[in-house]
Amino acid sequence: MDRVSTVTTPVVLVSPSPVHALPEVSRALGAEVFVKREDQTHAELGGGKARKLVPLLAEAAERRATHLLTIGAIGSNHVFATAHHGRQQGLGVWAALVPHLQSEAARHVAGQTCALEVELVPARHEPHAVWQAGVQFQRLKAQGARPFVIPPGGTSPRAVSGCAAAGRELLQQIDSGLIPRPDAIFCVLGSGGTAAGLWQALSERDWPIVLYAVRVYPSWLLGRAALALLSAGLSPRPRPAALKLVDDQLGGGYGTPTDAGRAAQALFRHDGLELDLTYTAKAAAALIESARGALAGRRLLFWHTAPGGRLSSSRDALPMPEPLERLWLHGG
Numbered sequence: 508m509d510r511v512s513t514v515t516t517p518v519v520l521v522s523p524s525p526v527h528a529l530p531e532v533s534r535a536l537g538a539e540v541f542v543k544r545e546d547q548t549h550a551e552l553g554g555g556k557a558r559k560l561v562p563l564l565a566e567a568a569e570r571r572a573t574h575l576l577t578i579g580a581i582g583s584n585h586v587f588a589t590a591h592h593g594r595q596q597g598l599g600v601w602a603a604l605v606p607h608l609q610s611e612a613a614r615h616v617a618g619q620t621c622a623l624e625v626e627l628v629p630a631r632h633e634p635h636a637v638w639q640a641g642v643q644f645q646r647l648k649a650q651g652a653r654p655f656v657i658p659p660g661g662t663s664p665r666a667v668s669g670c671a672a673a674g675r676e677l678l679q680q681i682d683s684g685l686i687p688r689p690d691a692i693f694c695v696l697g698s699g700g701t702a703a704g705l706w707q708a709l710s711e712r713d714w715p716i717v718l719y720a721v722r723v724y725p726s727w728l729l730g731r732a733a734l735a736l737l738s739a740g741l742s743p744r745p746r747p748a749a750l751k752l753v754d755d756q757l758g759g760g761y762g763t764p765t766d767a768g769r770a771a772q773a774l775f776r777h778d779g780l781e782l783d784l785t786y787t788a789k790a791a792a793a794l795i796e797s798a799r800g801a802l803a804g805r806r807l808l809f810w811h812t813a814p815g816g817r818l819s820s821s822r823d824a825l826p827m828p829e830p831l832e833r834l835w836l837h838g839g
C-alpha cells in the first residue's frame with residue numbers, strides 16, 4: 508500500500524485573519540462596510556475551507572488516519588483544499604467528483620486539483636459518489652489502511668468548531684477596537700458549516716448583530732434547525748444570536764452566475780477583493796441589496812470565504828483526465 512502515514516504537522520493558519528474597512532464599497536453604498544479576510548487564512552491555500560480542515564485533520568490524526576475520502580463537484584473548492592492540506596500532511600486523498608455547471612473558474616480549480624497527487628474518480632450524481640466512497644472505504648480497510656471520511660463541503664459538527672473559532676476571532680478584533688461592531692454580517696450558506704460556526708460565536712455574546720446567511724445551494728433541508736444542530740454541542744447557547752436565511756440570491760441555481768453577483772464582483776474589486784460568482788459574489792449581492800434597502804445606514808461586515816493564498820492565484824493546473832473531462836462535458 509502506498510502513501511501510508513499518519514498526520515504529523517497540523518494545518519497552520521494565518522490567525523487572526525485581517526479585518527478592515529472597504530472604502531470604495533462604503534462610498535458607493537453610503538454605508539460603513541467592513542470585511543473579515545477569511546480568504547487570507549493560509550499562505551498557500553486559505554479560505555473558509557482551511558478553517559474546517561484544522562479540526563478535521565486533527566480528528567484524522569486522532570484516529571491515526573492514512574487516507575482522506577470525500578466527495579464534491581468538479582471544480583469544488585472543498586475538494587481542492589482537502590487535497591492540498593491532506594497531501595501536505597502525507598495523507599492519501601481520494602475524491603469522487605460529480606458534474607457541475609461549466610465555467611472557466613471551476614475548470615481551473617479542477618485542473619489544479621488534478622495537479623496534486625490525489626485520486627479523483629468521476630461519479631454521475633451525488634448518490635453515485637456516496638456509493639463509490641463506500642466502496643473505496645471498504646477497499647482501503649481491506650488493505651489495512653485507515654480511511655477518514657470528510658463530508659461534502661467539509662461540514663461536520665467538528666469542522667464547525669473551526670468556523671466558530673473564526674467568529675470568536677472577529678469578536679476579539681472588535682473588542683480590541685480594530686473595527687467597530689457591525690449591525691449585520693453577510694456570509695455564504697453552502698453546506699452550512701461557515702454560518703453555523705459564526706452563528707455559534709455570535710451567540711456567545713449578547714450583541715445585537717444579525718447574521719445573514721445567503722443560500723447558494725438549493726438545499727431546503729439546510730435551514731435554521733439544521734444550523735442549530737450543527738453548532739449544538741460546541742458550547743451552551745443561552746440565547747441564539749439573530750439569524751436570517753437569505754433565499755433570493757440563488758438565481759438559476761448552484762453555480763449559475765447572477766447579474767447581481769456580477770455587479771457585486773465588479774464593485775468589491777474596487778477595494779481589491781476578488782469574489783467568485785458561485786459563492787461569495789452572491790453573499791456580497793445580498794449585502795448590497797440590504798444596504799440599499801432594509802439596512803440603509805447600518806454598519807455591515809462581509810465574511811469573505813473565497814480561497815486565497817499562493818495556490819489560489821497560481822496557474823499550475825493539469826488537463827483533467829479523460830473520464831473526468833467526459834463527465835464534465837457530457838454529464839457521464
Ligand SMILES: Cc1ncc(COP(=O)(O)O)c(C=O)c1O
Binds near residue numbers: 695698699813
Ligand atoms: C468560497 C466559498 N465560500 C463559502 C462556501 C460555503 O461554506 P459552507 O459550505 O460552510 O456553507 C464555500 C463552499 O464550498 C466556498 O467554496
